[in-house]
Amino acid sequence: MRRLIFYIVFIFFGVLCCQEQKPQKIGQHSYHRIISFAPSITETLFALSLEKNVVGVTDFCNYPPEAKKLPKVGGYTNPNYEIILRLKPDLVVLLKEHSSLFGFLQKNKIEYLCIDNQNIPSILSSFKIIGQKCNREKQADSLDRLIRNEMTRDVIKQPWPKTLICVDRENRGNGKISRIYIAARRSFYNELLSGACMDNVWHDSTITYPEVSSEGIIRMQPDIIIDFTMHVQQVSEQQIKLDWQSLPMLPAIKNNMIFCISNDYATVPGPRILTILQDFKKINSAYYGMRKATDCILK
Numbered sequence: 141m142r143r144l145i146f147y148i149v150f151i152f153f154g155v156l157c158c159q160e161q162k163p164q165k166i167g168q169h170s171y172h173r174i175i176s177f178a179p180s181i182t183e184t185l186f187a188l189s190l191e192k193n194v195v196g197v198t199d200f201c202n203y204p205p206e207a208k209k210l211p212k213v214g215g216y217t218n219p220n221y222e223i224i225l226r227l228k229p230d231l232v233v234l235l236k237e238h239s240s241l242f243g244f245l246q247k248n249k250i251e252y253l254c255i256d257n258q259n260i261p262s263i264l265s266s267f268k269i270i271g272q273k274c275n276r277e278k279q280a281d282s283l284d285r286l287i288r289n290e291m292t293r294d295v296i297k298q299p300w301p302k303t304l305i306c307v308d309r310e311n312r313g314n315g316k317i318s319r320i321y322i323a324a325r326r327s328f329y330n331e332l333l334s335g336a337c338m339d340n341v342w343h344d345s346t347i348t349y350p351e352v353s354s355e356g357i358i359r360m361q362p363d364i365i366i367d368f369t370m371h372v373q374q375v376s377e378q379q380i381k382l383d384w385q386s387l388p389m390l391p392a393i394k395n396n397m398i399f400c401i402s403n404d405y406a407t408v409p410g411p412r413i414l415t416i417l418q419d420f421k422k423i424n425s426a427y428y429g430m431r432k433a434t435d436c437i438l439k
Contacts, residue, residue: 170274171230173195173227174194175229177219178234179203179410181266181270183408183411187267188270188276196227197212199214211227224244231251232250233253233255234255235257236254236256253269257328259326263413264284267280268280287413290335290414291332291417300337300339301397303338303340303362304364305368306322307322312372312383317387318353319352321349324340324347324349333420335421338424363395363427365384365399366399367380368406370407395430401416
């Protein structure tokens with residue numbers, strides 16, 4: 141399976157295999173040599189003003205730019221144990237799918253903190269857990285409050301536009317849509333859509349990122365389509381949008397409501413979910429602007 145969908149499904153598979161995140165009794169401490177084992181964790185540490193305390197990150201951590209300069213400790217499936225020991229961390233922050241690392245850290249008497257980012261509540265909870273652990277409670281509370289306020293601001297009455305988020309699909313730029321992977325109601329994107337007054341077109345909550353055929357897309361009749369294109373190379377946004385023209389019966393196609401998001405932050409369930417939310421709100425504004433223009437023409 142392709143890189144993007146593997147990355148997302150890997151995160152949520154690990155979370156679902158573990159117990160639900162619960163409040164932890166965590167004592168404050170000053171940690172000066174922290175290793176982060178996920179891009180979302182790295183971004184959280186930097187957002188909580190702990191950047192000077194981070195000594196190692198994963199191969200996938202590229203934001204903020206300063207994180208690129210830090211020593212790399214491997215990735216989700218290939219942690220570099222030698223480098224971890226060489227960095228002499230006093231705290232390792234990781235996700236629940238990294239359970240294979242727990243034994244190694246315990247054996248070497250390295251303290252670790254485990255969080256999850258399955259949905260918006262757990263993402264916000266992770267800010268507070270890390271903040272409490274690392275004596276950054278005020279910063280964590282401010283970040284939590286900022287996102288919560290944005291998610292409840294300017295809420296309008298339903299019905300909201302039915303929105304399809306395509307997180308991955310094959311053969312972009314070939315002029316047609318066959319099978320795609322979409323964000324369902326179990327994903328953290330669902331709550332961001334609600335915060336932007338948009339309704340997830342996929343109502344089933346059994347699977348986080350289901351595979352859907354073109355026939356299934358036609359049955360759903362989305363008003364808006366958001367296509368994630370951050371890992372697409374050598375295919376222009378115009379070509380990507382032209383693929384969707386092969387389904388002219390969709391309201392989103394008829395009204396030119398196809399949007400591409402190419403920024404890497406769109407797949408990172410960390411502090412920049414605020415940016416994703418703002419992107420969704422801009423898309424919704426464009427939709428309602430189109431509706432108003434159409435109403436004026438009809439009148």
